[in-house]
Amino acid sequence: MANGNGQARTPYAEVLAVLSRHRGVLGSFVVSERDGLAVDSNVQIGVHAEAVAALAASLHRKARLACGAAGCGTVTFLRLDAERGGICAAARDDLVLITISEARANIGLLRVEMMRAVKALT
Amino acid sequence: MADEIRRLSDDLARDPSSLSFMQLADALRRAGQLEVALRVALRGLDRHPYLADAHDVLARIHADRGDLERAADEWEVALRLNPGHGPARLGLGFIDFRRGNLERAEQRLAAASSVDEDGSVAAALAHVRSALDARTAPNGPDGVAAPAVLAPEPSGQQGQTPLKNSTGSDPVGGGRAATPMMTPTIVEYPAPDPSKARQVFASVLDGDDQTALLVDADGLVLAGGYTDSNGQDVADVVAAELAGVGGEAERAMRHLGLGAWTSMLVEADRSVVAMSPAPLGSLLVVAAARETPVGLVRLLLDRALTRARDWLARVA
Numbered sequence: 001m002a003n004g005n006g007q008a009r010t011p012y013a014e015v016l017a018v019l020s021r022h023r024g025v026l027g028s029f030v031v032s033e034r035d036g037l038a039v040d041s042n043v044q045i046g047v048h049a050e051a052v053a054a055l056a057a058s059l060h061r062k063a064r065l066a067c068g069a070a071g072c073g074t075v076t077f078l079r080l081d082a083e084r085g086g087i088c089a090a091a092r093d094d095l096v097l098i099t100i101s102e103a104r105a106n107i108g109l110l111r112v113e114m115m116r117a118v119k120a121l122t
Numbered sequence: 123m124a125d126e127i128r129r130l131s132d133d134l135a136r137d138p139s140s141l142s143f144m145q146l147a148d149a150l151r152r153a154g155q156l157e158v159a160l161r162v163a164l165r166g167l168d169r170h171p172y173l174a175d176a177h178d179v180l181a182r183i184h185a186d187r188g189d190l191e192r193a194a195d196e197w198e199v200a201l202r203l204n205p206g207h208g209p210a211r212l213g214l215g216f217i218d219f220r221r222g223n224l225e226r227a228e229q230r231l232a233a234a235s236s237v238d239e240d241g242s243v244a245a246a247l248a249h250v251r252s253a254l255d256a257r258t259a260p261n262g263p264d265g266v267a268a269p270a271v272l273a274p275e276p277s278g279q280q281g282q283t284p285l286k287n288s289t290g291s292d293p294v295g296g297g298r299a300a301t302p303m304m305t306p307t308i309v310e311y312p313a314p315d316p317s318k319a320r321q322v323f324a325s326v327l328d329g330d331d332q333t334a335l336l337v338d339a340d341g342l343v344l345a346g347g348y349t350d351s352n353g354q355d356v357a358d359v360v361a362a363e364l365a366g367v368g369g370e371a372e373r374a375m376r377h378l379g380l381g382a383w384t385s386m387l388v389e390a391d392r393s394v395v396a397m398s399p400a401p402l403g404s405l406l407v408v409a410a411a412r413e414t415p416v417g418l419v420r421l422l423l424d425r426a427l428t429r430a431r432d433w434l435a436r437v438a
Contacts, residue, residue, distance in 0.1 A: 058370055074391050084380045
């Protein structure tokens with residue numbers, strides 16, 4: 001089975017579709033933290049998916065390493081805010097679930113959904 | 123210099139309503155007698171409160187005393203009295219630059235270019251733009267901005283040899299309507315007294331479970347500290363791990379067209395960590411126990427950022 005981009009459908013397609021239906025969400029990805037490559041994505045046209053996925057994965061990796069050094073424990077959720085939106089990330093093992101959203105998104109609801117969805121990442 | 127001060131003092135004594143108080147205040151400032159200069163300028167402004175040039179002189183005295191807030195206030199007043207006052211725009215541009223607000227500095231200086239009589243505004247504008255380029259240009263695989271920035275150090279005056287006071291800076295050019303000129307100087311990150319730098323955020327933290335750390339773009343500790351749950355100082359390690367975070371956040375937001383990044387919040391098992399871009403390309407990090415409400419951590423971040431800006435403005 002293939003998604004809209006002609007790529008093979010992955011086990012994460014449904015999770016990503018649900019996240020992308022939230023108000024103000026521009027796209028969602030599953031990314032490998034180790035190499036920054038997108039495993040699957042569901043993004044609106046115009047979003048630079050691959051570059052953003054790599055940068056978000058790198059940010060998550062830095063946050064994880066810094067938290068490890070500081071004795072904060074495992075990172076459960078990361079949120080990067082900007083003037084007109086932001087990025088949220090939650091990880092399980094090497095996989096990072098990422099959403100990109102506009103300022104009008106309900107971050108609280110999105111966070112709950114992502115925390116639930118990330119448990120399904122394997 | 124002493125003769126000039128004596129002559130101007132005599133002039134002012136003969137005619138207390140004379141405008142020579144501006145030259146006298148400025149001469150005293152350049153001689154390093156900042157408190158006397160301040161008194162002369164304030165007394166003169168009591169008689170002539172609507173002179174933009176007098177507010178400009180007072181602003182420079184404040185700047186030399188390290189009080190950038192009051193300097194900015196006086197330059198704002200000068201601009202309100204005379205919207206085309208070039209030295210005031212240049213001064214405000216200098217303060218924006220010192221605070222790391224390069225975009226605003228560029229806007230101010232570009233607006234002042236129409237009254238640029240000696241090319242000093244153009245020179246300052248060029249330095250601000252080069253600093254902007256240095257900040258956005260990739261430097262190495264992580265695209266981290268260069269650690270050192272070109273900082274303006276206003277000095278010089280129209281038709282005279284630039285003088286420097288004891289503090290090494292000279293926001294006032296001298297002369298009644300002197301135009302400050304920004305001279306490029308490579309300014310490294312501040313190297314203040316380490317014991318004091320570690321206590322910079324003590325006044326904004328509410329308890330032992332909160333910590334704040336200011337990190338430069340190279341991942342080196344500027345101020346504050348970070349102690350883990352075992353009481354061990356891990357500030358250097360945490361700072362090193364966070365090197366390049368600001369640059370990556372900036373690039374990610376640029377790709378997405380969502381504007382400049384404002385903060386990052388990391389929830390972990392035992393802590394909530396919040397970060398924010400700070401002046402001079404630095405990164406501010408605050409952390410609190412996991413039980414702390416996230417909204418409270420963001421407030422803590424705002425307070426610490428205000429403190430960091432003030433501190434950097436003084437030591438940078």
